[in-house]
Amino acid sequence: MMRSWLFALLFIPFIAHAAIEATQFDDPxxxxxxxxxxAELRCLVCQNQNLADSNAELAQDMRHKTYxxxxxxxxxxxxxxxxxxxxxxxxxxxxxxxxxxxxxxLGPFVILAGGVVILIVxxxxxxxxxxxxxxxxxxxxxxxxxxxxxxx
Amino acid sequence: xxxxFLIPFFIFIGxxxxxxxxxxxxxxxxxxxxxxxxxxxxxxxxLFDPERxxxxxxxxxxxxxxxxxxxxxxxxxxxHEFLKHLSKNxxxxxxxxxxxxxxxxxxxxxxxxxNPFAAVGFDPDSQAxxxxxxxxxxxxxxxxxxxxxxxxxxGPLYQQIWDQEFKPLxxxxxxxx
Numbered sequence: 001m002m003r004s005w006l007f008a009l010l011f012i013p014f015i016a017h018a019a020i021e022a023t024q025f026d027d028p029x030x031x032x033x034x035x036x037x038x039a040e041l042r043c044l045v046c047q048n049q050n051l052a053d054s055n056a057e058l059a060q061d062m063r064h065k066t067y068x069x070x071x072x073x074x075x076x077x078x079x080x081x082x083x084x085x086x087x088x089x090x091x092x093x094x095x096x097x098x099x100x101x102x103x104x105x106l107g108p109f110v111i112l113a114g115g116v117v118i119l120i121v122x123x124x125x126x127x128x129x130x131x132x133x134x135x136x137x138x139x140x141x142x143x144x145x146x147x148x149x150x151x152x
Numbered sequence: 153x154x155x156x157f158l159i160p161f162f163i164f165i166g167x168x169x170x171x172x173x174x175x176x177x178x179x180x181x182x183x184x185x186x187x188x189x190x191x192x193x194x195x196x197x198x199l200f201d202p203e204r205x206x207x208x209x210x211x212x213x214x215x216x217x218x219x220x221x222x223x224x225x226x227x228x229x230x231x232h233e234f235l236k237h238l239s240k241n242x243x244x245x246x247x248x249x250x251x252x253x254x255x256x257x258x259x260x261x262x263x264x265x266x267n268p269f270a271a272v273g274f275d276p277d278s279q280a281x282x283x284x285x286x287x288x289x290x291x292x293x294x295x296x297x298x299x300x301x302x303x304x305x306x307g308p309l310y311q312q313i314w315d316q317e318f319k320p321l322x323x324x325x326x327x328x329x
Contacts, residue, residue: 044287047179057252058287061278086285088185 023067034070037079038063042093050093184304186285191218191293191301194280196273199250199258206247206273211295215325216245218293219269220281222253223261225289231308232265238314239268244322248272251281251289294318296325 025031035052041062043054051059051066062083069079080092089095097105134142186192191208198204219235221228238244248269250258255274262272275281284293294303303321305313 044182058278061252061282064277065282085185086282087287088183088285090182 023063025071030070033076034067037066037070037076040093041066041080041083042091044087044091180288180306182287182306184285184301186301187304189301191295191299192280192283194249194273194275194283196249196275196280199248199255199262199272199274202255202274206271208299210271211245211247212299213297214245215297215322216247216270216295218247218249218284218295220249220251220284220286220289220291222251222289223257224253227308228290231290231310232268234309234311234314235268236266238309239270242319245270249275249280251275251286252278294321294325297328 023031023034025034038051041051043049043051043056043059043062045056045058046054049059051063065082066079069082074082083091089101095101095104193208195205195207195209198206217238221231223229235246239246246269248271250272253274253276255276258272258274262269273280284291288306290308292305292309293301296302302325303317305317309318
């Protein structure tokens with residue numbers, strides 16, 4: 001009895017196997033492109049996931065479509081165009097550079113430049129202030145205090 | 153330099169404005185690229201009779217609504233009564249696409265709750281709906297006599313949105329040649 005149960009358990013991995021999507025390519029280049037594409041295309045259901053990571057049913061279908069297209073010899077641009085024609089630039093994690101995405105692409109650099117400008121202004125202003133407002137007597141006192149500490 | 157203490161205040165106001173605008177935007181509202189484009193053709197097996205086809209060709213020259221639904225989608229259940237009202241009382245031609253569904257379940261659903269659709273195409277693996285850029289259900293499209301998509305609505309239809317956005321548009325489209 002126990003044996004037959006154990007024997008039956010051997011078949012459990014086959015059940016799990018059924019959940020894996022079968023994507024077989026005859027050409028390693030196509031497989032690499034497929035993987036690159038599903039990593040760059042965005043799932044519209046779970047919007048912060050790409051097609052590769054998403055378990056949404058639409059993502060499964062979009063992966064399948066990508067698979068079919070790539071297998072059928074479509075270039076990366078063909079696949080991207082296919083998706084953009086249907087879902088818009090939204091489907092791309094790397095949207096094209098155009099007027100509506102200007103802020104998206106240039107914004108970080110503008111902020112970086114602003115930060116650098118502020119930094120330079122502050123450093124220059126500090127450099128102009130002589131001794132940061134400490135008088136000679138204060139300085140002497142500080143030295144004495146530090147010297148006393150050394151003696152301890 | 154007197155107003156220096158106001159700087160954080162203005163930064164706060166700016167940030168609050170920015171975040172406030174962000175909150176009122178709906179990230180689900182992906183702008184459709186298909187508005188005012190030619191509606192994609194579809195040719196799907198009929199839900200009730202797999203031998204027959206439901207195709208966009210038969211709708212040429214008419215103003216019609218395409219509704220994407222599925223029995224797995226709770227909002228579609230909610231919307232169903234309103235769709236029935238539309239087809240019965242507003243004289244709207246509704247074509248349904250039953251998306252990613254079980255045929256028997258969908259048939260039972262319509263048999264039990266009533267069928268507002270002139271025809272229902274069956275699309276279990278997103279063949280047609282991907283062409284239409286659908287990413288959720290329910291979604292409703294308005295197609296004009298020239299076969300152009302004139303409007304897309306994501307989410308369930310209800311009276312207020314019907315009166316405000318659909319009714320005037322349909323009236324205008326019916327008047328077009």
